Amino acid sequence: xxxxxxxxxxxxxxxxxxxxxxxxxxxxxxxxxxxxxxxxxxxxxxxxxxxxxxxxxxxxxxxxxxxxxxxxxxxxxxxxxxxxxxxxxxxxxxxxxxxxxxxxxxxxxxxxxxxxxxxxxxxxxxxxxxxxxxxxxxxxxxxxxxxxxxxxxxxxxxxxxxxxxxxxxxxxxxxxxxxxxxxxxxxxxxxxxxxxxxxxxxxxxxxxxxxxxxxxxxxxxxxxxxxxxxxxxxxxxxxxxxxxxxxxxxxxxxxxxxxxxxxxxxxxxxxxxxxxxxxxxxxxxxxxxxxxxxxxxxxxxxxxxxxxxxxxxxxxxxxxxxxxxxxxxxxxxxxxxxxxxxxxxxxxxxxxxxxxxxxxxxx
Amino acid sequence: xxxxxxxxxxxxxxxxxxxxxxxxxxxxxxxxxxxxxxxxxxxxxxxxxxxxxxxxxxxxxxxxxxxxxxxxxxxxxxxxxxxxxxxxxxxxxxxxxxxxxxxxxxxxxxxxxxxxxxxxxxxxxxxxxxxxxxxxxxxxxxxxxxxxxxxxxxxxxxxxxxxxxxxxxxxxxxxxxxxxxxxxxxxxxxxxxxxxxxxxxxxxxxxxxxxxxxxxxxxxxxxxxxxxxxxxxxxxxxxxxxxxxxxxxxxxxxxxxxxxxxxxxxxxxxxxxxxxxxxxxxxxxxxxxxxxxxxxxxxxxxxxxxxxxxxxxxxxxxxxxxxxxxxxxxxxxxxxxxxxxxxxxxxx
Numbered sequence: 001x002x003x004x005x006x007x008x009x010x011x012x013x014x015x016x017x018x019x020x021x022x023x024x025x026x027x028x029x030x031x032x033x034x035x036x037x038x039x040x041x042x043x044x045x046x047x048x049x050x051x052x053x054x055x056x057x058x059x060x061x062x063x064x065x066x067x068x069x070x071x072x073x074x075x076x077x078x079x080x081x082x083x084x085x086x087x088x089x090x091x092x093x094x095x096x097x098x099x100x101x102x103x104x105x106x107x108x109x110x111x112x113x114x115x116x117x118x119x120x121x122x123x124x125x126x127x128x129x130x131x132x133x134x135x136x137x138x139x140x141x142x143x144x145x146x147x148x149x150x151x152x153x154x155x156x157x158x159x160x161x162x163x164x165x166x167x168x169x170x171x172x173x174x175x176x177x178x179x180x181x182x183x184x185x186x187x188x189x190x191x192x193x194x195x196x197x198x199x200x201x202x203x204x205x206x207x208x209x210x211x212x213x214x215x216x217x218x219x220x221x222x223x224x225x226x227x228x229x230x231x232x233x234x235x236x237x238x239x240x241x242x243x244x245x246x247x248x249x250x251x252x253x254x255x256x257x258x259x260x261x262x263x264x265x266x267x268x269x270x271x272x273x274x275x276x277x278x279x280x281x282x283x284x285x286x287x288x289x290x291x292x293x294x295x296x297x298x299x300x301x302x303x304x305x306x307x308x309x310x311x312x313x314x315x316x317x318x319x320x321x322x323x324x325x326x327x328x329x330x331x332x333x334x335x336x337x338x339x340x341x342x343x344x345x346x347x348x349x350x351x352x353x354x355x356x357x358x359x360x361x362x363x
Numbered sequence: 364x365x366x367x368x369x370x371x372x373x374x375x376x377x378x379x380x381x382x383x384x385x386x387x388x389x390x391x392x393x394x395x396x397x398x399x400x401x402x403x404x405x406x407x408x409x410x411x412x413x414x415x416x417x418x419x420x421x422x423x424x425x426x427x428x429x430x431x432x433x434x435x436x437x438x439x440x441x442x443x444x445x446x447x448x449x450x451x452x453x454x455x456x457x458x459x460x461x462x463x464x465x466x467x468x469x470x471x472x473x474x475x476x477x478x479x480x481x482x483x484x485x486x487x488x489x490x491x492x493x494x495x496x497x498x499x500x501x502x503x504x505x506x507x508x509x510x511x512x513x514x515x516x517x518x519x520x521x522x523x524x525x526x527x528x529x530x531x532x533x534x535x536x537x538x539x540x541x542x543x544x545x546x547x548x549x550x551x552x553x554x555x556x557x558x559x560x561x562x563x564x565x566x567x568x569x570x571x572x573x574x575x576x577x578x579x580x581x582x583x584x585x586x587x588x589x590x591x592x593x594x595x596x597x598x599x600x601x602x603x604x605x606x607x608x609x610x611x612x613x614x615x616x617x618x619x620x621x622x623x624x625x626x627x628x629x630x631x632x633x634x635x636x637x638x639x640x641x642x643x644x645x646x647x648x649x650x651x652x653x654x655x656x657x658x659x660x661x662x663x664x665x666x667x668x669x670x671x672x673x674x675x676x677x678x679x680x681x682x683x684x685x686x687x688x689x690x691x692x693x694x695x696x697x698x699x700x701x702x703x704x705x706x707x708x709x710x711x
Contacts, residue, residue, distance in 0.1 A: 119472065142653070143565035145527065145622050146534060146549070153551055155544065158537040158596065159566025159603030161653050162646055174498065181499065184511040191508065196499065198506055200555040207563035212496035213512025247512040266498055290515060297495070297514050 002178045002197050004114035004272035005123035007037045016044035017131045022105040024127075025097030029053040029089075034111050034274075035062045041115070041125045045107075048097040050075075053089060070096060082350075085343040090236025092245030094216065098223060098230050099348050105134060106227070107220040112275035116178050119199050129269035130173045130220035133203055137167025138263020140208040147202040147267070167205075171226040171262035172253060175218035176200075177273040182215045184243075184290070185283035192279070203267040208258045211300055214250020218271045221253075225262055228312045229253045231344040233337060240333050241292070242285030248337075251300040256315040259305045288331070295330050299323075313345050320345075369484045375456040375576075376480065377402045379447030381594055382464050383411035390416055391467040395478045402450040404429075406594075407442050424449060433703055440585050440696055443592060444569060444599050448585035448700075451576065452707055458487055459580075460573040462627060463596070469531045469628040472552050482556075482625035483526045483573035490520025491558040491619020500555040500623070520558075524579040524618035525609060528571035529553075530629040535568040538597040538643065541635035556623040561614050564656055567606020570596065571627045574609075581668045581704045582612045586693040589644040595633030600645040604693065607656050612671040615661045644689070651686050655679070669701050 024045050026032065029052045035042065039062075047067035051059050055071035075096055076083045086096045091110065098106055107127050116124045136150045142164050149156045149165070156165055181196040206212050221230060229252050232245035257264050303322055309315045324338035376399050382388070385403070389396070400420050405413055407426035415421060429449050430438045441449040447461055460483045468476045489503045494517050502509045502518070509518050533541075534549035541547070559565050574583060587604035613620050659678055665671045676697035683690035 141564075143559055143563045143622075145529065145565060145568070147553060151551075153547065153549065155534075155536055155540050155547070157566050158535050158540075158568065159600065159606075159645075159649060160537075161649050163650055164653070176498065181508070182511050183508060184513075187508050187511075194506065194508065196506065198554055200500060200553055201551060202553040202555065206496055207560050209562050210496050210560035212498060213510050215498070215511070243511065250512070266496075286511075293512070293514050294516055297517075 001195065002272065003117065004037070004179075004274065005117040007040050007115050007123050010040035010123060012040050012043050013125065013128070017128060018105055019044050021103055022107060022131070023048050023097070023101040023103040025050065025094055025101065025106055025108040026111060027052055027091040027094035027097070028059060028111045030111065032059060032061055032111060034114060035065060037115055039064070040123070041127050045127070046103070048101055050094050050097045052091065052093045070100065079347050082343050082347040085231070085234070085340040085347065087232065087235045087239070087245065088237040090242055090245060091216070092232035092235040095230055095232040095249070098227055099351055101223060104222065104224050105131070105220065106223050108216060109271065110217045112273065113177070113217055114272040114274050116270040116272040119201075124269050124271070126175060126218060126269035126271050127220075130175060133173035133265045133268075134170050134220060134222055136170060138170045138205040138265055139164065139167045140205050140258070140263050141168075143207055147204045148265070151203065168261050168263045169222075169225065170265055171222050171257050172264040173220040174212075174214055174264065174266040175220070175269045175271060176267065177215075177217060178270050180273040180276045182217065182273070185279045185286050186290075188276070188279035188282065199270060200267065203265055206254070206264045206266055211251055211254055211297065212266065214246050214253070216246030216249070217273065218269070219246075226253055226257060226312060228345055228348045229256045229316050231316075231341060234333075234340050240331070241288050243282060244286070244289040244293075247289075247293070251296070252316065252319060255300055255303050255305070255319065256312060259309065259315055260312070292330060296327065299326055313349065316345055317342060369481055371398045373457040374480070374484060375400055375402050375450070375454040375459050377404070377447050377450035377454065377459050377461045378464055379444055379450070379461070380405045380413055380464055381409065381444065381446075383409060384414040385464060386414055386416045388464050388467065389419060392462075393418065394476070395468060395480045399480065400456070402454060404441070404446040404450045406446045407438055424453070432707060437699060437703065440699065443594060444596070445585040445601050447569070448583065451580060451583055452704060454576060457575065457577045458484055458573060459576050460484070461569065463570045463629070465632045466530070466571060466627040466629045469626040477625050477627075479528060479571065479625035479627055483528065486526035486556055486621045487523050487573060487575050489523065491523040491621055492517065492520045493558050493561040493614070493619045494521075496560055497557075500557040504556065521617050521619050522578060523575065523621055524613045525567070525572065525574040525620045527567050527620065527622040528573070528625045528627060529623065530570060531626050533629040533631060535570055535596065535629075537645070538635045538638040541597065542639050545635070552626060553623065556621055558619045558621050559610070564607060564610060564653065565622065566603045567609065567620075569602030569605065570629065571625070578618060579609065579613065579668055581672055581701055582609045584608050584672060584697045584700050586696040586700065587648065587689060588692065589648060589689060591644065593638065595638060597633060597635055597638035600648060603649065604652070607652060608672070608675055608697070611656055611659060611661070611675065612668060615665065615671060616668070648687060648689060651683060651690075655683055669705065672697050672701050
């Protein structure tokens with residue numbers, strides 16, 4: 001069994017890296033009590049809280065945190081008709097936070113994620129590790145068997161081509177979870193007691209051309225480099241599917257990162273995932289996804305973006321056209337999703353005008 | 364899988380002896396080599412007699428034996444670190460586990476000695492998952508599984524062709540890196556086995572490796588010799604080339620290659636700075652190899668491992684032959700290797 005770290009008494013990090021360049025986006029429908037234990041590592045940073053569900057409910061943010069909070073009314077007010085692309089009654093709504101942020105980096109974490117302990121018992125500063133991952137290059141073009149070559153004590157192994165040792169810029173840092181693992185409903189039903197107790201002390205780059213299941217529980221990314229592709233889709237209320245928001249974003253960002261020559265890392269940091277969601281509820285949400293993903297995966301594996309797509313927005317719009325063309329026959333949902341992907345980009349560009357001007361200039 | 368659950372009759376442990384005195388090496392591995400059949404191949408260029416302690420079920424091959432099987436002209440294929448390939452050639456077993464003779468068992472973070480043989484065989488006996496990355500790494504090990512979002516149709520995996528282990532203490536770094544960081548030792552025990560994804564290239568080290576001989580034996584090619592190849596790993600590239608071929612062929616045939624556990628403890632041998640003095644041919648050859656393998660597509664008609672090796676050799680000769688004679692020699696060696704493999708294994 002694993003326990004979360006006890007952070008009582010730990011001082012707030014006196015040298016928080018990228019303090020003014022990073023926003024922490026947290027979707028919540030219940031409360032933010034978990035932030036109490038994260039104080040030493042997260043208090044210096046600005047929070048963007050996206051409140052899902054009933055907008056009249058008052059969400060209490062622990063003292064000392066600097067934050068902005070958006071509920072559904074705010075989302076509707078800010079986006080107008082374009083608010084239709086933001087999910088309701090699903091943590092997918094968090095991507096609204098990415099859109100309104102003005103910072104270069106985003107760290108997103110779920111409200112049931114606590115601080116983990118490393119094997120020595122020390123509390124893991126997950127945000128610091130994510131920042132290290134993002135500030136260090138990735139190596140998607142050749143696999144290093146000693147994992148992250150830039151880490152203290154590691155390096156490139158014999159045979160690793162020297163021309164590839166500078167790596168590429170890292171766009172995404174995907175962290176993992178101890179205790180409750182991120183299983184799908186069928187696996188949860190078969191193994192309700194399984195807990196992840198294995199602390200794998202490695203960060204690695206996911207090779208170019210390889211897809212992976214991206215979990216949104218403990219994730220950081222360079223918003224400037226990949227933000228517009230981090231749309232978490234149409235989930236929750238009124239939608240035929242749930243629990244595939246982060247998966248969808250993960251497949252999109254990986255195809256785009258591979259196309260643009262950016263890197264995606266996975267591994268450290270760990271957080272402690274405390275709450276197991278109801279597997280029967282999950283099964284209902286995921287049910288269609290389980291069948292659909294059999295078609296979706298080959299779609300993404302074969303998706304080829306054009307040479308002319310040189311910005312994230314251009315790549316994303318191209319992808320949305322391919323979704324409409326190739327996946328609509330699977331279910332009309334994908335037709336709606338393709339439209340929502342376009343709406344998302346339009347909304348993103350509206351709220352982030354300088355980036356849009358540059359994109360238009362290039363087009 | 365513990366040692367007791369493994370069918371020891373399916374495994375040969377092949378050791379290339381570049382050191383004459385194998386007493387310390389073999390005695391340190393005794394708990395884990397016990398019950399297995401060993402094939403020890405002496406580097407034909409090693410003059411001293413081998414010193415092998417009692418208590419092992421072992422067949423030893425030295426220069427005269429090698430020449431008897433492959434002919435004197437071909438014996439040079441098996442000199443230096445490539446002597447181990449002779450052991451792969453004459454083995455009759457399903458799995459091969461191969462460890463350099465300067466490595467001893469490592470300890471895991473709990474202080475327990477690692478049974479590298481069992482871990483390798485476990486890796487080989489369980490499917491690999493090259494078509495989609497599992498973020499919890501090996502989904503078949505105790506306490507882990509496929510994560511949410513992993514396609515169900517891909518959860519049975521594919522056969523595992525090779526298991527690439529790692530090294531604590533002296534990691535397998537190249538000479539420039541080790542010379543620059545003379546004090547650097549690998550102390551990081553990463554508790555994971557994972558499949559290297561389809562199409563991803565990697566440098567496979569021959570220091571601590573296992574493979575399914577029945578599945579891919581002929582793909583382990585002793586082919587690339589750099590000029591001035593020496594008796595320390597810093598002065599070789601034979602395993603890295605072999606690994607590039609093996610990975611490409613495995614990808615083509617739908618097999619998987621795993622990396623990660625087990626660790627071995629690798630000891631000091633040679634001097635990185637000394638090795639640096641030699642002109643580092645390997646660097647240039649690797650640079651040329653990468654775009655070649657990246658663009659390479661084996662024909663659909665290549666459905667056996669032998670076919671794949673022959674086609675690969677053809678492509679090497681055509682596309683890389685003019686860049687460096689080392690590649691032409693490698694291509695010829697690969698063709699020769701397949702011929703030897705077929706002749707030794709059809710009569711056996």
